[in-house]
Amino acid sequence: MLKGKNAVITGSTSGIGEGYARALAAEGCNVMINGFGDKSEIETLRSALESEHGIKCLYHGADMTKPDQITDMIATANKEFGGIDILINNAGIQHVAPIEEFPVDKWDAIIAINMSSAFHTIRNVIPIMKKGGWGRIVNTASAHALVASPNKSAYVTAKHGIAGLTKTAALEVARDNITVNAICPGYVWTPLVEKQIPDTAKTRGMSEQEVIDDVMLASAATKKFTTIEQVAALAVFLCSDAAENITGSLQSIDGGWTAQ
Ligand code: NAD
Numbered sequence: 302m303l304k305g306k307n308a309v310i311t312g313s314t315s316g317i318g319e320g321y322a323r324a325l326a327a328e329g330c331n332v333m334i335n336g337f338g339d340k341s342e343i344e345t346l347r348s349a350l351e352s353e354h355g356i357k358c359l360y361h362g363a364d365m366t367k368p369d370q371i372t373d374m375i376a377t378a379n380k381e382f383g384g385i386d387i388l389i390n391n392a393g394i395q396h397v398a399p400i401e402e403f404p405v406d407k408w409d410a411i412i413a414i415n416m417s418s419a420f421h422t423i424r425n426v427i428p429i430m431k432k433g434g435w436g437r438i439v440n441t442a443s444a445h446a447l448v449a450s451p452n453k454s455a456y457v458t459a460k461h462g463i464a465g466l467t468k469t470a471a472l473e474v475a476r477d478n479i480t481v482n483a484i485c486p487g488y489v490w491t492p493l494v495e496k497q498i499p500d501t502a503k504t505r506g507m508s509e510q511e512v513i514d515d516v517m518l519a520s521a522a523t524k525k526f527t528t529i530e531q532v533a534a535l536a537v538f539l540c541s542d543a544a545e546n547i548t549g550s551l552q553s554i555d556g557g558w559t560a561q
Contacts, residue, residue, distance in 0.1 A: 302541055304329030307382035309375065309426070311365060311418060312392025314338040314346065316491030317441060317532050321389050322346075324533035325540070326354040333359045333378040336392060357382070365392040365418035366410060375425035384433045387540050388426045390419040390463075391441040395493055397452045397500045408455045415459035416466070423470055427479070436479035437540040440467050441532075444487045444520075444555045452504055464551055471549030480548040482539050487555030488517045490526045522557030 308325050312318040314336030322332050334347060343360055350358040359381055363374035378385050393415045396407040419440055430436030445453065446460040464483055471481035488494055494517070501512045518524050535554055538544055553559050 302328045302537070303387070305331075306386040306540075307331045307333075307378065307384055308387035308389065308540075309333045309378045309385055309422070310335065310389040310391060311363075311422060312336045313389075314343050316493055317486070317489055317529050318389075318391040319346065320529035320533040321391060321536050322350060322358075324530070324537050325387070325389075326350045326356050326358065328537055329354070329356060330387065330540075331357040331359075331382055333361055333374070333382070335361050335363055335365075335374060337362075366413040368417075368421045371418060371421040372425050375422060375429070379429050385426055385429045386433060386435060387437045387439070388422055388430075389439045389441070389536060390422055392418055393441065393493065395453070395456055395497050397497050397504055399452055399504070400454050403454055411455035412459055412462075415456065416462040419463060419466055423466070423481075427470075427474060430474070430479050431477050434478055436474070436477070437544075438470065438479065438481040439536050439539050440481070440483040442467070442483040442485045442551060444485050444553065444558050446483060446485050446551060447553070447559045452501075467551065468549045475548060478545075480539070480545065482544075482547060482549070483551045484532060484535055484539070485551050485553045485555065485559070486527045486532050487521050487553075487558045488526050489529060489532060491529065520558040520561065521555065522560065525556050527554050527556065 313322045313334040347358045347360050361374040363370035442463045443460045445457045446464040449457045467483040498509050502509050
């Protein structure tokens with residue numbers, strides 16, 4: 302469905318981002334992956350995506366807190382692929398603490414990685430997509446773009462910001478054949494979620510199992526985690542021609558969490 306298209310996916314060495322890369326590659330799309338991690342594991346992922354799907358896969362190690370590195374990542378993808386059709390903003394981190402104890406450096410990092418990086422990728426990619434006459438921008442927001450939870454001030458702020466950026470960018474490029482949407486997952490079982498279980502247990506004085514049952518799945522009407530594959534399939538749909546008139550939208554995939 303996306304044969305011959307070129308995509309850049311931030312934070313795609315793990316979790317949901319890796320899922321996006323696998324799903325787009327399976328549709329025939331060339332992908333630039335990005336993110337941190339063990340160099341040889343990243344190379345294994347990069348070469349597997351190429352050999353399994355017959356696409357071109359590039360890796361760029363841009364740090365999403367560094368605007369000049371983000372600019373270089375988009376310019377490199379444009380040069381190597383000869384254009385960029387799809388941008389998926391996905392890099393993200395989490396820190397759980399009450400506001401009065403929230404470390405200032407963690408606040409700054411979450412705002413930079415989870416929110417401002419999307420401004421920098423989008424501002425760099427729009428001229429390229431306008432030139433190509435087609436574009437799809439998918440921002441990974443969260444149920445936390447729509448509702449809050451205690452002890453996640455920076456994350457909730459950044460994700461609400463992503464929702465605003467999504468709507469604003471969508472309006473600015475609405476006549477250029479470029480759509481901009483956000484995906485708002487509930488809890489997805491990934492390393493990011495796994496890592497916050499011990500912290501949340503400590504902060505709330507709960508067992509780790511209680512965090513899973515009474516915090517993470519408490520609001521999901523289905524009592525199920527969303528899967529990486531389900532989120533990636535929604536992104537593929539938003540990149541398809543069938544989704545050409547969906548723009549500026551926040552797509553919930555949260556087991557009914559934010560319906561309440
Ligand atoms: P993850 O920890 O598995 O992956 C995060 C990715 O971001 C990794 O590839 C990591 O290397 C990369 N990254 C982190 N800091 C970076 C930086 N400074 N520069 C470049 N890359 C960086 O997390 P995940 O759960 O897959 O989350 C991915 C996105 O989905 C995040 O934006 C997150 O907020 C969002 N999300 C996750 C869930 C969930 O339950 N897991 C729910 C809703 C939204």
